Amino acid sequence: MTIPYDVKIQERRLAIVLLDLIGSTAYVQKHGARHAALHFQKHDRMTRNLLYKFRGREIDRSDGFLCSFDSALDAVNFALHYQNEIPPKTKIDARIGVHWGVVIEVHQDEVFVAHNAKRIELEGIAKNIAARTMSLCQAGQVLLTEDAMRVIRQRVDRRTPVGTKYACVGVYRFKGVRDPQVIYAVGQSVQSLQPPPSSEKVKRLGGPEKIRVRLRDQQIKDVLWWIFWRLSYLSAVLWVVLFYYLVSSQGFREIAGLTHFWWVDYVNNYFVLLWEHIKNEVLK
Numbered sequence: 001m002t003i004p005y006d007v008k009i010q011e012r013r014l015a016i017v018l019l020d021l022i023g024s025t026a027y028v029q030k031h032g033a034r035h036a037a038l039h040f041q042k043h044d045r046m047t048r049n050l051l052y053k054f055r056g057r058e059i060d061r062s063d064g065f066l067c068s069f070d071s072a073l074d075a076v077n078f079a080l081h082y083q084n085e086i087p088p089k090t091k092i093d094a095r096i097g098v099h100w101g102v103v104i105e106v107h108q109d110e111v112f113v114a115h116n117a118k119r120i121e122l123e124g125i126a127k128n129i130a131a132r133t134m135s136l137c138q139a140g141q142v143l144l145t146e147d148a149m150r151v152i153r154q155r156v157d158r159r160t161p162v163g164t165k166y167a168c169v170g171v172y173r174f175k176g177v178r179d180p181q182v183i184y185a186v187g188q189s190v191q192s193l194q195p196p197p198s199s200e201k202v203k204r205l206g207g208p209e210k211i212r213v214r215l216r217d218q219q220i221k222d223v224l225w226w227i228f229w230r231l232s233y234l235s236a237v238l239w240v241v242l243f244y245y246l247v248s249s250q251g252f253r254e255i256a257g258l259t260h261f262w263w264v265d266y267v268n269n270y271f272v273l274l275w276e277h278i279k280n281e282v283l284k
Helices: 024-031 033-053 072-090 125-136 146-152 220-247 250-256 263-282
Strands: 008-021 056-062 064-069 094-107 120-123 142-145 165-174 181-187 202-206
Touching (some): 008 033, 008 072, 008 125, 024 033, 033 056, 033 072, 056 072, 056 120, 072 142, 072 146, 094 125, 125 165, 125 181, 125 202, 142 146, 146 181, 220 250
Parallel strands (some): 094 142
Antiparallel strands (some): 008 064, 008 094, 056 064, 094 120, 165 181
């Protein structure tokens, strides 16, 4: 027996957000299905609270979330707050793609909803573009299509995290999509703005090799991290120079039990002779 019903569809322009959990299969295998289910439920509750805070709608849930927003800026704010708040608490990395476009909302008949069908489904190329954009993301990254960026125009509001920056990361060809897509990254750190490489279903056509952010626009933690690494290099060089200076002394080598560094004397003698040759033959 076939149940008669009317298909209810509506064409809308929405922000489509695809959120994918990274390493979820490995997590289940490592910790077991029961532990993973409890952990993912904790993650999902936090995500849904944040989703409703930014006026989003959950369309589907599998290995992540498919969501829609009436406002592209709400979608970006949700994505940024998610990356800042939820992975540090759940230890689950995620990647998020955002696209703005025309989609078809299919409202399922109540008889099917009563048997666990999704109340609303999305159809259209906009959903595929959002999925391809998400597949490009690295862990912790949020990427936007040019259509989403055009609507946002790099705007922020009072709920946008402080220090949010936008950057064009390149042009990509999506499998199954006719026109190449210009992709943007949004985030607060330099790392989150770096151009992603090609993926299985997306080919990078061109764009900047690396995104550089002006010092005054960087977060304090990024500046401190940059200083730390430069100082660590300098410290390593100084330690090598000091060690070489000490092992150049035969007395120190005997006291420290480093007699196997006898070859240092030959190296020093070589450079002394080389310098004498330069002074006598080249600089005279």
